[in-house]
Amino acid sequence: MIKFQDIHLSFGxxxxxxxxxxxxxxGEKILLDAPSGRGKSSLIKMIMGFIRPQKxxxxxxxxxxxxxxxxxxxxxxxxxxxxxxxxxxxxRELFEEISEFSSNSSVDLSSDLNDLLITFGLSPDYLDxxxxxxxxxxxxxxxxxxxxxxNREVLLLDEVTSSLDINLKRRVxxxxxxxxxxxxxxxxxxxxxxxxxxxxxx
Amino acid sequence: xxxxxxxxxxxxxxIFIVPVLMxxxxxxxxxxxxxxxxxxxxxxxxxxxxxxLQYIFLWDNPLINIAYLLIMIFTATYTxxxxxxxxxxxxxxxxxxxxxxxxxxxxLFFGYFLIGLxxxxxxxxxxxxxxxxxxxxxxxxxxxxxxxxxxxxxNENEYLYALGLGAAKHExxxxxxxEGLTSSIAPTIASLATMGIVSLPGMMxxxxxxxxxxxxxxxxxxxxMLAIFSCKFFSSLMSLIITSKVFFDDYHILDKGxxxxx
Numbered sequence: 324m325i326k327f328q329d330i331h332l333s334f335g336x337x338x339x340x341x342x343x344x345x346x347x348x349x350g351e352k353i354l355l356d357a358p359s360g361r362g363k364s365s366l367i368k369m370i371m372g373f374i375r376p377q378k379x380x381x382x383x384x385x386x387x388x389x390x391x392x393x394x395x396x397x398x399x400x401x402x403x404x405x406x407x408x409x410x411x412x413x414x415r416e417l418f419e420e421i422s423e424f425s426s427n428s429s430v431d432l433s434s435d436l437n438d439l440l441i442t443f444g445l446s447p448d449y450l451d452x453x454x455x456x457x458x459x460x461x462x463x464x465x466x467x468x469x470x471x472x473x474n475r476e477v478l479l480l481d482e483v484t485s486s487l488d489i490n491l492k493r494r495v496x497x498x499x500x501x502x503x504x505x506x507x508x509x510x511x512x513x514x515x516x517x518x519x520x521x522x523x524x525x
Numbered sequence: 526x527x528x529x530x531x532x533x534x535x536x537x538x539x540i541f542i543v544p545v546l547m548x549x550x551x552x553x554x555x556x557x558x559x560x561x562x563x564x565x566x567x568x569x570x571x572x573x574x575x576x577x578l579q580y581i582f583l584w585d586n587p588l589i590n591i592a593y594l595l596i597m598i599f600t601a602t603y604t605x606x607x608x609x610x611x612x613x614x615x616x617x618x619x620x621x622x623x624x625x626x627x628x629x630x631x632x633l634f635f636g637y638f639l640i641g642l643x644x645x646x647x648x649x650x651x652x653x654x655x656x657x658x659x660x661x662x663x664x665x666x667x668x669x670x671x672x673x674x675x676x677x678x679x680n681e682n683e684y685l686y687a688l689g690l691g692a693a694k695h696e697x698x699x700x701x702x703x704e705g706l707t708s709s710i711a712p713t714i715a716s717l718a719t720m721g722i723v724s725l726p727g728m729m730x731x732x733x734x735x736x737x738x739x740x741x742x743x744x745x746x747x748x749x750m751l752a753i754f755s756c757k758f759f760s761s762l763m764s765l766i767i768t769s770k771v772f773f774d775d776y777h778i779l780d781k782g783x784x785x786x787x
Contacts, residue, residue, distance in 0.1 A: 372776040373685050390775035394693075402689040404682060426691035473690070 324349040324477070324505050325370060330379035332362055332369075339365060340376070345523060352499055353507045354520035361525065363509045367479045370507075371402050398426045400477040403466045414465065415450040421469065432472045439468045444491065460486035467495065477505045484512055527735050578652065587646045594632075597655055598625045601663045608667045610674065611772075615783050619771065623763040624662050627756045631658060639748055654749065657728065661753045662760040665709040669761040670768065673705030677779065694769075694777040702765050709761040713754050720750065 325347040332340040339362035347353055355363045368374040369381055372393045381388040383396050412420070422432045437447050443464040457465065463483050470478055480499075484492045492514055499506050500519045508520070542564070549557050581593060602621045606613045635654060636645025645651070677684065680701070687697035720726065728749055732742035772783050 368685075371685070371689055373688075373778060375776070393776050397688055398691055400689070402686070404686055421690050424687075424691040424696050425693050430691075469690070 324351070324384060325507075326380075326382040327366070327369075328380045328382070330366075330369070330376045330381070332365055332374070332376045343379070343525065347505060347507065350503050350505055352505075352520045354515060354517070354522045355507065355509050356522050356524045364481050367402065367481055367507060367509065370400060370477075370479060371397060394426075399475050400479060401470045401473050401475045402479045402481070403470045403483050404481055413451050413453050417454060418450075418469075421473075427473070430473060435472065436468075439471060442494070443468055458486070460488075463487060464491070471498075475504070478507070480506065480508045480510075482509055482511065484510060489514065581648050581652065585648045587644075590646045590648050590651055593648075594651065594655055597652075597659055598628065601659045605663050605666045605670075609670045610785050611670070611783050612785055615772070616670075616768075619764065619767050620666060623760050623767060624659065624666060626763070627759045628655065628658050628662065631752050631756050635748070635752060653728075654752075657749055658753060658756050661713075662756050665713075665757040665761050666764050669705045669709040670764055672708040673701050673765055673768070674784075676704050677701045681779070688777060694773070697777070698769055702769070705765050706758070706761055710754070710758055713757060717750060717754070720746075726750075 325345075327343055327345045330340050330343040331338075332343075337360075339360070343362075343366075355366065357363055365374050369376060370383065370388075372388060383392060383400075386392050388396065418432050418436065421427060422430065440447055440449060445461065445464055445468070449461075449465075454462070454465070463486055466483055467480075470480075484495055487495070492512060496515060496519065499508070508515075546557055546560065549560070581589060598621065601624055602617060603613075605620050605624065606616045609616060632651065632655060633645055636642045636647070636650060640650060642650060677698075684697050684701075688694070716724070726746050729739075729742040729746040732745060733739055737745075772780050774780055
């Protein structure tokens with residue numbers, strides 16, 4: 324599904340990744356485990372084309388990342404950021420905006436919205452709240468709700484559970500384990516059951 | 526014709542400048558030297574402009590007029606380029622077009638249709654109108670580009686997130702484009718509304734002093750305000766469209782190399 328081949332990445336003088344290779348199969352659940360500053364988030368951003376490595380190739384469904392494939396990748400992969408930091412709009416407007424994005428025309432964001440909000444402990448009143456007024460945990464939950472509603476093949480989850488309580492963390496883990504989607508996870512949380520994941524250490 | 530004033534009588538205005546200097550001295554505000562230099566520079570620069578404008582009007586040669594216009598556009602472009610945090614080499618050609626094109630379009634329209642000149646390059650009209658339009662488009666380009674790139678840089682994660690959520694580049698950029706455009710035209714919209722009440726615009730005042738009928742001067746003023754407004758808008762819009770095409774790579778990521786400090 325996703326292949327990193329011999330990736331080199333450095334920021335200025337600092338070498339972050341060196342000769343890094345990783346093959347991820349469809350449906351795999353990957354837990355990236357490396358100390359801070361070793362390029363976990365960068366790796367995820369590379370799949371989205373937000374960062375380019377100095378050397379190496381990235382393949383998505385056997386096709387190399389390029390200007391011809393990048394738009395398709397961004398349509399099929401959801402990236403959930405450490406803190407989604409969106410403009411001063413309320414959540415209802417946020418959902419409207421997302422569903423107006425041209426590549427989401429076939430996605431129905433509203434069908435399961437209320438149920439999902441409740442599952443994640445966000446009552447439907449939250450729809451009128453401004454994104455910027457949400458706490459860190461609420462933003463993480465919102466980010467997950469959006470990711471689930473977009474229903475894409477690949478999920479890149481970058482530190483999305485750190486501010487959640489343990490029950491929700493467990494629920495997120497259950498969801499990840501049960502889904503047939505490909506999931507790449509970065510998390511400093513310790514509760515993950517390593518047996519549910521393929522742990523990649525470096 | 527306006528009644529002439531002698532250079533000597535300009536010095537009488539010193540009556541009002543000397544006390545300013547004395548107070549600055551008394552308050553130990555260290556601006557006396559700068560003030561004197563600035564006044565001196567204004568005096569020399571304006572005298573020179575007066576002198577060569579006199580000749581340019583006298584000759585009224587199309588080639589000289591066009592050359593003069595190009596120098597004005599060049600200088601405006603350079604000033605704008607120096608006031609944004611983007612490397613001058615990268616931004617200069619863009620601004621040259623986005624300032625020059627709306628200006629020339631408007632000048633031709635103004636000359637031919639509005640005033641009805643046989644020669645729209647007539648120096649007497651061309652140069653002052655260009656000056657007014659340029660000063661304004663220059664300003665609005667600086668504000669637009671700075672607002673656009675600053676909001677973008679402060680919210681780059683949000684932009685990436687939008688791309689990741691399925692936004693096309695233009696959809697993900699829309700909020701920053703909107704912000705940039707608004708910052709350019711909002712002040713003009715506000716000043717249009719107070720025109721004639723709070724401020725008597727310089728051009729109109731000048732024409733009245735120059736002996737024009739107030740009714741004529743007002744019509745010119747209205748025309749120039751509309752021209753300024755539209756020039757500013759289209760110039761800023763073009764700058765935003767071109768920079769967002771040229772300064773982003775084929776993955777729709779902003780090339781940080783364009784900035785002086787990155």
